[in-house]
Amino acid sequence: MNRPIRVGILGAAGYGAGELLRLLTQHPAAQVASLVSSSQPDAPVAAMHPHLRGFYDGLRTTAKLDLAALLDGAHAVVFSALPHAVSGAAIVAVLSEAKSRGAGERIRVIDLSGDLRLRDEAMHARHYPDSPPLPERRGASVYGLPELFREQVRAARCVANPGCLATAAILAAAPLVVGDAAAVEGAIVIDAKTGSSGSGRQLKETTHHPTRHADFRAYKPLAHQHEGEILQAWGDPRGDRLELSFVAQSMDVSRGIFATVHLSLRTPSSSDELRQRYAAFYDKCPFVRVVADTPTLQDVVGSNFCDVSVACRGRRVIAMAALDNLVKGMAGAAIQNMNLMCGLPETAGLWSPSLRPV
């Protein structure tokens, strides 16, 4: 198969990379050419991701990106699935090396970490105190949420892939908040729930099975780092106008995010009217489905869909979004961005439904 997009992945042993690899098995145009892992160098794919036995035979990790392998094609794309505070600098290094090889024009990079997401200096420092500032790179990156910034993504060299909780929250309420700041009154409540895979592959007390099973708990109430990018995506990058009440909460599921957004409109409306507004707003967005009832994890898990719905009584609104944190909240969104950056159909390799029942 002649796949013209040659792909490299940094941080190959984690869940983000595993999901990129899973999804790319179905991609018509992308071929994984280089796989980098410092923790598991010289490892075959199946040693890190046993479900991929039988795929990617012959491919092994290296300790460093093989740029030559990438540049031997029509497109060269690098995904960084490295952790926060490490990823941004790795991206800078890749771009710099490519430039020194005279291939700066031909490479596209997509950062799955939070290092390059926030434009505002103070916001970045507040939410990512351990990340290097990298002001130029941050300034030149595009926030990779195609539903709001499709044209910018198409033109981008470097995309900062959105956070998973942020994606759900932003899409749940964007039709009410974006473009008409005066439409909403008072604080916007974002009550977000997440599965355990969002916490990554590293062992943690909060993702110890006996701790997590049959449990539900909150963490970081009023102090979560995704606040910054939600505000920015909604048009308030410094948090001057909008007030948020954000809480993240842990569910006993592995995949899935459900964001419930409560807000108050300045003028009364109805569920029907808002549903129409949502349908119009997301008209050109293949992966956002406006549903009449309520979104469910089962309708999105394993897929790149984000299902949204909205209920209204007078001025009060409850908007909801469901997505798979590893797909639309991470690797699927990254491939969606790659598609746009490389001039492919937005849905290439991603047009498949969720598992139901799961």
Place this chain on the structure above:
Amino acid sequence: MNRPIRVGILGAAGYGAGELLRLLTQHPAAQVASLVSSSQPDAPVAAMHPHLRGFYDGLRTTAKLDLAALLDGAHAVVFSALPHAVSGAAIVAVLSEAKSRGAGERIRVIDLSGDLRLRDEAMHARHYPDSPPLPERRGASVYGLPELFREQVRAARCVANPGCLATAAILAAAPLVVGDAAAVEGAIVIDAKTGSSGSGRQLKETTHHPTRHADFRAYKPLAHQHEGEILQAWGDPRGDRLELSFVAQSMDVSRGIFATVHLSLRTPSSSDELRQRYAAFYDKCPFVRVVADTPTLQDVVGSNFCDVSVACRGRRVIAMAALDNLVKGMAGAAIQNMNLMCGLPETAGLWSPSLRPV
């Protein structure tokens, strides 16, 4: 064992009755004397509740309450675990029959349904359109939340046991809302999550295992019947002053409710200050524990505890409560009410910790 409180249970085959029976195995003073089931008449306890094999040997359901068996003791208590729209009338019938036997003074009744909870006529009609109005009985019933109405419960003949979601929501924010209506500004958001056992023993599409497993979804946004009793418990029985944004949501757990309440104070505060206020407010409440971090289902499941916590940033507050819907949200609360109505220690038979890990 000489147990002076003789107990009857209506609706013996459901989860509510099963949980009453489970908890009463540990009660030092109560003895189940009559068990009524129309769907499973003449059944031994273990046929309905197999985990109770070895307990209640010899006890069988009857089609009608055996009042004589109950009145043969120091106290006669009837729990109704019948469904909404049926339970209230059954309670009226029991009280009437007891009165006709000259035993009206000696009987106490506790209704686990929603039929008798709401004082306000319009609220009752709105939230329980299928329930008979029963205005006198509703007027004479006490809302059985000891943490707010302990003295009224002690004196009550007839207690309306609170709803499970309502209990969690009310207790999460009561220290901020009760007694000082002016302290809160704007709408109060109640984002509630519940396990499947709260939907009862009857088979339903939403509690079909393949539908519910690994899922999360919302239901009745801005339209849940527990709004009424929350407003009433917070001192606004007609909903004149407080505005709620309430949503119920389904988790893939069987037991457990987690309520997250978001609100805005008129004057800024801090987490520490509010935590102290909570500690003072619940000082005499053995089953409410104010925790520093966040409540968890694992710390309450199987027990009668409701754990609460509060976080504050400026004027924004997120308050949380966790409880077991079948214990503190239902059967445990009912026994707590029975203890108070019968002059026993509030904690009798209920002072045991949750299962952790569960």
Place this chain on the structure above:
Amino acid sequence: MNRPIRVGILGAAGYGAGELLRLLTQHPAAQVASLVSSSQPDAPVAAMHPHLRGFYDGLRTTAKLDLAALLDGAHAVVFSALPHAVSGAAIVAVLSEAKSRGAGERIRVIDLSGDLRLRDEAMHARHYPDSPPLPERRGASVYGLPELFREQVRAARCVANPGCLATAAILAAAPLVVGDAAAVEGAIVIDAKTGSSGSGRQLKETTHHPTRHADFRAYKPLAHQHEGEILQAWGDPRGDRLELSFVAQSMDVSRGIFATVHLSLRTPSSSDELRQRYAAFYDKCPFVRVVADTPTLQDVVGSNFCDVSVACRGRRVIAMAALDNLVKGMAGAAIQNMNLMCGLPETAGLWSPSLRPV
């Protein structure tokens, strides 16, 4: 897209049909042309299977199969996902009608029920007492397990798709049992575990979420209907030579089967030796992966893989297999059979990895 295989599905509202539809969204050559549901006639796909919103737009169920629509193409394939005792007769009717239209040669049928699986009269009567005998149709059907009967499937007009538990059990031990009946001594123990989706979409007490959550239990010990097809596939259709100890057990998962087979060899061996025998046996089987450690549900759920492994100490052997009951145990296997019957690559539309983590 020109898809030359035109497909009809009977029993469109159930899980089997939902999974066929899910998988067929990814198939390069098949197109769903007719969808039949007696319980939900004239329904769009998303009304029955909400995760398929956005796929199959315009397709609606009918009360009867649209044979004309099917026969308008190079291949006509009918899947029956109807319940046991109904499906076999429906297949007969379809074949008969096609024949009367002179299209008997051009149609292929695949029955997902148990009605046509067993060759032996007595076995059929014992395990499917409610199914019609249909001796001619049963005799002319091929048991659709390509790993053992690939050439027969290629040539078949009518395939009886294997049971999900049976598939796992058969594949776990086939390399030890098939072709050398004398190799095994004593009874073969099959200890099988299954997820809830295998019980279907109809509400049942055993798949009530509060009943199933965090539970594990056995059912039909020494009395399960899949015994018959396991014996038949292993070469003992009347159960004359092999003795089984089979039990099915319910797990708190939705998808997934794990079969553990314990047996005794006549001559001692080792894990390594047997692993090599397995690798050779399954050499031409793309969907069976012999793994060194132990199979896991996470490595197969959502995919058409059946992972197997084997451990040996002296003469004792424990062989294991894991698969997704709705894919390799049902709809995926059916499509694999369709591919073979229509001369396509065996893996067409099915070559994708599982979700991990799930």
Place this chain on the structure above:
Amino acid sequence: MNRPIRVGILGAAGYGAGELLRLLTQHPAAQVASLVSSSQPDAPVAAMHPHLRGFYDGLRTTAKLDLAALLDGAHAVVFSALPHAVSGAAIVAVLSEAKSRGAGERIRVIDLSGDLRLRDEAMHARHYPDSPPLPERRGASVYGLPELFREQVRAARCVANPGCLATAAILAAAPLVVGDAAAVEGAIVIDAKTGSSGSGRQLKETTHHPTRHADFRAYKPLAHQHEGEILQAWGDPRGDRLELSFVAQSMDVSRGIFATVHLSLRTPSSSDELRQRYAAFYDKCPFVRVVADTPTLQDVVGSNFCDVSVACRGRRVIAMAALDNLVKGMAGAAIQNMNLMCGLPETAGLWSPSLRPV
């Protein structure tokens, strides 16, 4: 409250100690007097076990056992919940120190680890190669399974508490195997399934939530260390007569063990006949319930019950047992042993049903 049994616990931070503490809150006669943790010295109980907030106020861990506190009462009991390879030596040290204080007669010890379980030297060395041999202490210890060795437990100074998988396996088939070795023919298959809490509180890859959720897998097929004590309890301490095929398997539950034992009788029998034999065998065992259908985790989780059942067809038998690994498989069994060793009713503090639904 005057509780005459003074208790010390070694290894206070783990799940075993947490469960001892949970259960002892309900014990009428035992009082925790000393709590030892090297990893968390000087910690209040709730810091290690947050669900115990409000219980054990004032009690803190120490780095070393406070023998004086224990010996200030009618009975002194030490539970060791330390890990394998550490626990046995700690027990020896405690006994030695007590003797040097002239209190050797007054102390009873119960070891929850595997260090002292196996009498046979070779078996011990094979299954616990890292444990010190401690031949005298091992020889003087009693295997604490009251259902088989009640009188020995009553008289014991030092009890080796059984393993959780072993308890389930032993009790499932004891009525068929114990006392009549000739009754069973061929290998005995033990197909055991366990929840994650049995793997302890330490973080492990196999108990990482995204790894364990919705999964099922096997481990240590034909190589599990509990084989030794099962053989010993069934009367074959050196493994001379009985042949086992044992596999342990991981479920996506936190608490619970389900053991399925398949075996062949020399002479045919029936389910009814065997059920009667079971009922007679366990007649004096309050915590073993012989059930007609199949055991379930929900009927035992949180309780000290072990439910067993048996099915028979000709000579083939499938016997099953379910229990809570932290209660009847660990801490509950330990308290049951304590009760016997101290002359209390066997059920003291343990007579409570499981949570259902859970």
